[in-house]
Amino acid sequence: MKQTRYAFWFLGTVALGIAALMGFNWAAGAYILHHRAGASVQTLSGFERALKPVWLTQIRPELVFVGSSRVRDGFDPVLIDPALGVKSFNYGASSMTPYEARRFAQDALAQPSVKQVVVSLDAFTGHGGPGEALPSFDETRLAVTPEGGPTPRRGLWLFTTRFLSGGALGMNALSVYALARLKDGESAADRPDIFNAYSHMSEAVMQRDLTYRRARTLTMGPGPRREFATLLASACNAQARLILFFPPDHAAIQARYREGDAKGLEAFKQTVRDAVARHNARCPSRAALFDFLDANSLTTEALRDGRSASYVDLVHFRPPAGLWLLQQMRLKGEPSN
Amino acid sequence: MPFNSYPYFIFLAAAVLGYWLLENRSLTGRRLFLLLASYAFYAWWRADFLLLLMGSTLINYMLGREIELRRARHADRRLFLIGGLIFNLGLIAVFKYQTLFVSTANELLNIGLPISEFFLPLAISFFTFEQISYLVDADNGKTRRYSLLDYALFVAYFPHLIAGPIVRHNDLIPQFHALRSARALDLAAGITLFTIGLAKKTLIADNLAPFADAIFNAAGRGTPLGLTDSWLGTLFFSFQIYFDFSAYSDMALGSAVMLGIRLPVNFLSPYKAASIIEFWRRWHISLSAFLRDYLYIPLGGNRGSRARRYLNILITMLLGGLWHGANWTFMLWGGLHGLYLTINHAFRHLTHGMTPPPVLRMPLHALSVLLTFSATSLAWIVFRAETLTSAGNVAGGLIGMGDSAVVSFSPLAAVTLVLLFIIVWFMPNSMEIMWRHNPALPSPYEKEPVKPARRFAWQPTRLQAFAYGLLCIIAVLALSNLKPFIYFQF
Structure with a gap:
């Protein structure tokens, strides 16, 4: 009966391991959702692609932010929700590819609770090809397929992602660790050592970033252009409104973009403006477009006492600046095109 | 249903358990169970193409039986073998290669033939090759008048259905009837x-x-x-x-x-x-x-x-x-x-x-x-x-x-x-x-x-x-x- 014992020990080990994993993920999920600073973990960098689609369906927000790490760092629901009186969700993820940005925005637009989807347009730059995504991105967790139909068996995929995936384990562990280190009365803003989105750009960071991003340009290749067009088409009859913005990258790095490829930058902006104008001329659900990629009070901000009040580095703005952007969008109210 | 997915783990556990329960009770029951499980496995991906798999299985089975009977009677069987090969290769040609051939012809000859968009049925290359080998072996007298249940199970048996190994009927079908002593x-x-x-x-x-x-x-x-x-x-x-x-x-x-x-x-x-x-x-x-x-x-x-x-x-x-x-x-x-x-x-x-x-x-x-x-x-x-x-x-x-x-x-x-x-x-x-x-x-x-x-x-x-x-x-x-x-x- 040696083989029976083997199967027993093997299956026992697997069953115990899976049970422990599910138990941890369940407990961690409950802890994060009910913690007063729980939503701030949406600004953490880790395994966000895996777990954020699950959180999106659990939280049922009205306002969703989609984009790269600029968005992930810059919009903290803990700060935004009381200020604007909405329930918001940060759907940002590091190095978001144009395809992922389109798909995440489609996912957000398809949620019944969502009324507005704010998308940072830097996610639609570069030369990415069709369908390109980072390893932990998974179509099956999203509400709609790339063609816009409902994803088959999504409930099952969300369940397995939430309870059984390594991505969930990583993100939950990271989030619980971050929240558990907050003392009574502390918020994420008090602990920039844990919540990096709240750290301040220093002179040294600024110089390092200028060197690191010295060859950076902001242009829109054919692949991202196609993805952007597909996103607009998806939003044409959506119940939720699409709000697009050119991100408020610091003036110092904007100068680099212009040095590198001024025509490409202007072509990117013009392509977006034209596409949005066409969209608004024919679609019942109009899109709003805001341009913060210029010289404004935020992007021209100088360091005070050796640190920035609004930036983590030259492209990542801090959550208070994110709130300011949203207030600017509300003040402007109508599309700028 | 991909092997590397949670649904497959559940499916496999259920299939093994169901098979174990039937294994020593009913030889037909356990084969029927495996066949239905295999069809469910295939239908998980797209149920409509299950009809294609079943239709292809039935036609090849009938052709194979006719070839066997004609061989036994020393009658001419070429028509059935050639017809079977045309049917199988035609199926792959339509679903898999039609777009390639037509678009290449359009490019080379500039003739503008219409290209029909077919969805490629999963595993078609594998189950078609396996059935071609069955027809050829029937023509060579290497088949053993299998039952439809055995044949259908040979084609659809889920562990090899999607991406091989490409199995031969004489490797697999006798095993469906064997009794084993070392389940653990x-x-x-x-x-x-x-x-x-x-x-x-x-x-x-x-x-x-x-x-x-x-x-x-x-x-x-x-x-x-x-x-x-x-x-x-x-x-x-x-x-x-x-x-x-x-x-x-x-x-x-x-x-x-x-x-x-x-x-x-x-x-x-x-x-x-x-x-x-x-x-x-x-x-x-x-x-x-x-x-x-x-x-x-x-x-x-x-x-x-x-x-x-x-x-x-x-x-x-x-x-x-x-x-x-x-x-x-x-x-x-x-x-x-x-x-x-x-x-x-x-x-x-x-x-x-x-x-x-x-x-x-x-x-x-x-x-x-x-x-x-x-x-x-x-x-x-x-x-x-x-x-x-x-x-x-x-x-x-x-x-x-x-x-x-x-x-x-x-x-x-x-x-x-x-x-x-x-x-x-x-x-x-x-x-x-x-x-x-x-x-x-x-x-x-x-x-x-x-x-x-x-x-x-x-x-x-x-x-x-x-x-x-x-x-x-x-x-x-x-x-x-x-x-x-x-x-x-x-």
């Missing part, structure tokens, strides 16, 4: 083999894929690749497809073993091969045996002149390449391997009777392995690239013709590559680890038998159960996202 051993060996496969897929192949994809996608966008990008892309894809296909084969065989059925060995450390001839006796063994028996030999095999033999090899490999997908790059890949095989056979002929001095045997063997690996890796470029231009961008980068920097050569990449070479060249493969416990039917190539591992051999001990259990948990954790097997698209 089968379960133990099956779950272990399945775990090894799952770990190869989620921990190795899927982690190499993003790097290979990024590099080949850049080449596809017209970027002339730099030296580092090209070499890393080529090597990463060579290892990705190795572990992906090896993983699939282990999981298919492991699933079958749990149900007491042995599928043929399909993958046997192909990068240890010291020649291209040997490579094809270790890589996708069931396909190369099929091509040999049903294409190369009917073409004349090695019976004619040497030139004719080489031509037969080239034709076989060109068609074998095209079998992989509706793209001329696959045909070029097959053609490259045909060329390699021809050179290999010619070299063997030229050096026949020559033996190297003992002191040179080891270095020559190592050099041969390295040369074979390099040749197959070069061929993988055209296999992976979506267009010939894209393949050219990667191949040009190998000799420094471009200057892209999609990825950088980090110490981690170096360590990863060294580890991968150690695994594929020096470690025993899963068949060798499990061989003492009968996990598969032996290789049809007697010159490449499976040699059981010594140090790493699997034993059903408590310690190994715990270790493989942990490996299974880690592999499951890495299942964060669903990445299909490369061979699923064929």
Whole structure:
């Protein structure tokens, strides 16, 4: 009966391991959702692609932010929700590819609770090809397929992602660790050592970033252009409104973009403006477009006492600046095109 | 339902449990149960194509029976055999190759034929080849008047249905009737083999894929690749497809073993091969045996002149390449391997009777392995690239013709590559680890038998159960996202 014992020990080990994993993920999920600073973990960098689609369906927000790490760092629901009186969700993820940005925005637009989807347009730059995504991105967790139909068996995929995936384990562990280190009365803003989105750009960071991003340009290749067009088409009859913005990258790095490829930058902006104008001329659900990629009070901000009040580095703005952007969008109210 | 998905784990557990309950009670019941389970497995992907599978099965079964009856009566049966071949090849032509052929004709002749968009039914290349072999064997008197239930189960048996191994009716159908005495051993060996496969897929192949994809996608966008990008892309894809296909084969065989059925060995450390001839006796063994028996030999095999033999090899490999997908790059890949095989056979002929001095045997063997690996890796470029231009961008980068920097050569990449070479060249493969416990039917190539591992051999001990259990948990954790097997698209 040696083989029976083997199967027993093997299956026992697997069953115990899976049970422990599910138990941890369940407990961690409950802890994060009910913690007063729980939503701030949406600004953490880790395994966000895996777990954020699950959180999106659990939280049922009205306002969703989609984009790269600029968005992930810059919009903290803990700060935004009381200020604007909405329930918001940060759907940002590091190095978001144009395809992922389109798909995440489609996912957000398809949620019944969502009324507005704010998308940072830097996610639609570069030369990415069709369908390109980072390893932990998974179509099956999203509400709609790339063609816009409902994803088959999504409930099952969300369940397995939430309870059984390594991505969930990583993100939950990271989030619980971050929240558990907050003392009574502390918020994420008090602990920039844990919540990096709240750290301040220093002179040294600024110089390092200028060197690191010295060859950076902001242009829109054919692949991202196609993805952007597909996103607009998806939003044409959506119940939720699409709000697009050119991100408020610091003036110092904007100068680099212009040095590198001024025509490409202007072509990117013009392509977006034209596409949005066409969209608004024919679609019942109009899109709003805001341009913060210029010289404004935020992007021209100088360091005070050796640190920035609004930036983590030259492209990542801090959550208070994110709130300011949203207030600017509300003040402007109508599309700028 | 992909093997590397949670639904499959639940499905497999239910299938094994259901089969165990019926196993000793009803021979018909257990076969019917397996058939229905296999159809459910296929329908999970797209239920409408189940009708295609069932229809194809029924038509081939009827044709096969008619051929058998006519053979027994010494009546003319050519019409049925040819009709069956046309039906099967026509099915693949319509669903798989129609777009390629029509668009190529439009391009070359500028004639503007309409292109119908067909969705490629999953596994069509596999179940069609298996049924062709049945018809040909019926014509040769090698079939045994199987029941429809047995035949349908042979075609649809879920562990081999989607991506092989390509099984023969006479390998599989007798096993559906056999009674087994070692269910516990089968379960133990099956779950272990399945775990090894799952770990190869989620921990190795899927982690190499993003790097290979990024590099080949850049080449596809017209970027002339730099030296580092090209070499890393080529090597990463060579290892990705190795572990992906090896993983699939282990999981298919492991699933079958749990149900007491042995599928043929399909993958046997192909990068240890010291020649291209040997490579094809270790890589996708069931396909190369099929091509040999049903294409190369009917073409004349090695019976004619040497030139004719080489031509037969080239034709076989060109068609074998095209079998992989509706793209001329696959045909070029097959053609490259045909060329390699021809050179290999010619070299063997030229050096026949020559033996190297003992002191040179080891270095020559190592050099041969390295040369074979390099040749197959070069061929993988055209296999992976979506267009010939894209393949050219990667191949040009190998000799420094471009200057892209999609990825950088980090110490981690170096360590990863060294580890991968150690695994594929020096470690025993899963068949060798499990061989003492009968996990598969032996290789049809007697010159490449499976040699059981010594140090790493699997034993059903408590310690190994715990270790493989942990490996299974880690592999499951890495299942964060669903990445299909490369061979699923064929």
